[in-house]
Amino acid sequence: MIRIDGSYGEGGGQILRSSIALSCITGEDVEIYNIRASRPKPGLAAQHLKGIETAKMLCNGRVEGLRVGSTRVVFRPGKIRVRDLKVDIGTAGSITLLLQTIMPPLLHAGRECRIEITGGTDVKWSPSVDYFVFVLGDVLKEMGAEFEIELIRRGYYPKGGGKIIVKIFSGELKGIKFRRAECSTVRGISHCSNLPEHVAERQAKSAEEVLREHGVLSEIKTEVRRGVSTGSGITLFCKYKGSVSYGEKGKPAERVGGEAALEILREIGSQGAFDRHLADQVMIPGVIARGVTEYSSTEITKHILSNAYVINSFIDGSVEIRDDIIRISGI
Numbered sequence: 001m002i003r004i005d006g007s008y009g010e011g012g013g014q015i016l017r018s019s020i021a022l023s024c025i026t027g028e029d030v031e032i033y034n035i036r037a038s039r040p041k042p043g044l045a046a047q048h049l050k051g052i053e054t055a056k057m058l059c060n061g062r063v064e065g066l067r068v069g070s071t072r073v074v075f076r077p078g079k080i081r082v083r084d085l086k087v088d089i090g091t092a093g094s095i096t097l098l099l100q101t102i103m104p105p106l107l108h109a110g111r112e113c114r115i116e117i118t119g120g121t122d123v124k125w126s127p128s129v130d131y132f133v134f135v136l137g138d139v140l141k142e143m144g145a146e147f148e149i150e151l152i153r154r155g156y157y158p159k160g161g162g163k164i165i166v167k168i169f170s171g172e173l174k175g176i177k178f179r180r181a182e183c184s185t186v187r188g189i190s191h192c193s194n195l196p197e198h199v200a201e202r203q204a205k206s207a208e209e210v211l212r213e214h215g216v217l218s219e220i221k222t223e224v225r226r227g228v229s230t231g232s233g234i235t236l237f238c239k240y241k242g243s244v245s246y247g248e249k250g251k252p253a254e255r256v257g258g259e260a261a262l263e264i265l266r267e268i269g270s271q272g273a274f275d276r277h278l279a280d281q282v283m284i285p286g287v288i289a290r291g292v293t294e295y296s297s298t299e300i301t302k303h304i305l306s307n308a309y310v311i312n313s314f315i316d317g318s319v320e321i322r323d324d325i326i327r328i329s330g331i
């Protein structure tokens, strides 16, 4: 049994997601204790519970401690049973964070499946669906994964109700040594739902202006929808770097766009190959890839250190971090 201290490093939900994903992939039982010890409300929240439940279904597993507030979980995986799934996270729990748990085992199993997930597509403290598609998704595809993500509707905080469909065709990943890519044009999507069209337009315009002031070209699309949930946001991306900013009551659209622009400017101006978020998100996929995956990050974050701790607890010596370079040996 592998034992993971959930309070290590970042001490949040990510240690949990990575542990469950690796347990499904390696077939090893895992115990996670001190779950989310560093958060104001420690223990499992509803959305973490949903992630574990979904993994349990996929891996034919058995779980102890599966309830809201639980600070200890034991997960015993069976064989991965790839099949079509419909998951409703409820409220605005992040769809992309659920995918962090289930996508690596599904890719590793390498058989076709279709997953429909309802929840939040654009919620704070998590990758937006556009970030998932255009930043992480592009890297996974470069590594050889074959999949499609279709955005049916967006779900914002607090109502959620967004929906995406993921179709996985094949997941034979190969390790790559990624190098820093020059960014010629920043692309992006500025969106709003149940709000006047000018919200998405102003977010896009202010991001374009800030980027132009810094000599960076941009092409930002706007998307205006009507739906279950009300909200707005913008995602900017350029090769291995992205930035996300969400609208809030009382926060001017100009600030939403401006924040995203300043964030991506910081990222593209840095020497790292990957942005600080992408760098933690490619670590588990790196484990299922054949050979070595290597890249530098704009910053070695606590999320990266937590993932290294989890991966090395499963496969000793699999992750090495030297200066700003992360090196992952595949299984």
Ligand SMILES: Nc1ncnc2c1ncn2[C@@H]1O[C@H](COP(=O)(O)OP(=O)(O)OP(=O)(O)O)[C@@H](O)[C@H]1O
Binding pocket: 010, 011, 012, 013, 014, 015, 036, 039, 097, 124, 125, 126, 127, 128, 131, 243, 244, 276, 277, 278, 280, 281, 303
């Ligand atoms: N702006 C962003 N752009 C891209 N990815 C992001 C962004 N913000 C957060 N992430 C990613 O979302 C994940 C968040 O993990 P974290 O453990 O902090 O979240 P959590 O499950 O919501 O946990 P908790 O509720 O315990 O904080 C990380 O993989 C991080 O890289």
